[in-house]
Amino acid sequence: MTTKLDLYRVFCITARNGSISRAAQELYMSQSAVSQAIMQLENELDTRLFNRTTRGVTLTTEGSLLFEYAHSALSLIEAGEQKLTEFKDMTIGELKIGVGDTISKHFLLPYLEEFHIRYPNIRFKIVNGTTLEICALLKSGAVDLGVCNFPLNDPSLEQIPCLEVQDIFVCGDKYRAQCREPMHLRDIASLPLILLEPSSNSRKYVEDVLSAAGVKVSPEFELGSHDLLLEFAKINLGIACVIKQFARDYLEQQLVYEIPLQQEIPKRHIGICYLQSVSLSPASKKFVEQLSQERISP
Known part of the structure; x- marks a missing residue:
């Protein structure tokens, strides 16, 4: 079935060649099919577009006017198709990721580096925020992907666990001597606590675990940075709740010491998430594939 767009393409190529036969060769069509297409367009527009001569065809005044617009429109369509091809081939594009500072530093950076080496023409836009803020950014369309602390109680998000923590x-x-033996969570809560801010998903997870054990916490300090938790604990301002995988340097250098517990806090994950209702861009799909294929354990 010949569409209106097909008719305009035949019209423009014929006008550019000044010959139905040469247009037919370029289009891989018969001369009669080209002539019929031009006649169909002229009938639909109720306007003669070409002057027919023994040497070929020339545009009428009306045809010249139409050619100016039709050629521009077809060129824009071709440019758009080329851009789509470039997006699919990963030669251009942008990847917008919402992530917190701690996860960027301790987890995401190697993956960003590897992706940039593979696809150097893809631009990154990194937006910092808490897990709750990242979820809001996803829903507003401000970012394509979120890398944050799980679990997330949000059925609108596709969630892929990546790193177990x-x-x-x-x-x-100062506190090492009294914390050598395995401690109950209620004993931990009786000490000066250093926790993340209440809006942190990590803080909420730990608080839920403590609450389930009948332990209520009243922290001495509430901080916005995981690294600050370690620094405050190092100078003996209290007991800090941190992610073990992100505190390895401090633990190995014995700047801080892990407190043994009678019952460990259940492990959880850091992962990548995105809206289920929105199709991912080619760059986003590739990045999700990269993290999904290279899941790591502590």
């Missing part, structure tokens, strides 16, 4: 309590030299 363990929440632990750590202390400095």
Whole structure:
């Protein structure tokens, strides 16, 4: 079935060649099919577009006017198709990711580096935020992907766990002696606590675990940075709840010490998420594939 767009393409190529036969060769059509297409367009527009001569065809005044617009429109369509091809081939594009500072530093950076090496023409836009803020950014369309702390109680988001993590309590030299033996969570709560801010998903997870054990917390300090938790614990301002995988340097250098617990806090994940109702861009799909294929355990 010949569409209106097909008719305009035949019209433009014929006008550019000035010959129905040469247009037919370029279009891989018969001369009669080209002539019929031109006649069909002229009938639909109720306008003669070409002057027919023994040497070929020339545009009428009306045909010249139409050619100016039709040629521009077809060129724009071709440019758009080319851009789509470039997006699919990953030669251009943008990847917008919402992520917090801690996860960027301790988890995401190697993946960003590898992706950039593979696809150097894809631009990154990184937006910092808490897990709740990242979920809001996803729903507003401000970012394509979120990398954050799980679990998330949001059925609108596709969630892919990537890194299994363990929440632990750590202390400095001052508290080490009294925290050598495995402690109950209620004993931990009786000490000066250093926790993340209440809006943090990590904080909420740990608080839920403590609450399920009948333990209510009243932290001495509430901080917005995981690294600050470690620094405060190192100088003996209290007991900090941190992610073990992100505190390895401090633990290995014995700047802080892990407090043994009678019952460990259940492990959870850091992962990548995106809206189920929105199709991912080619760059986003590739990045999700990369993280999905390279899941790691502690």
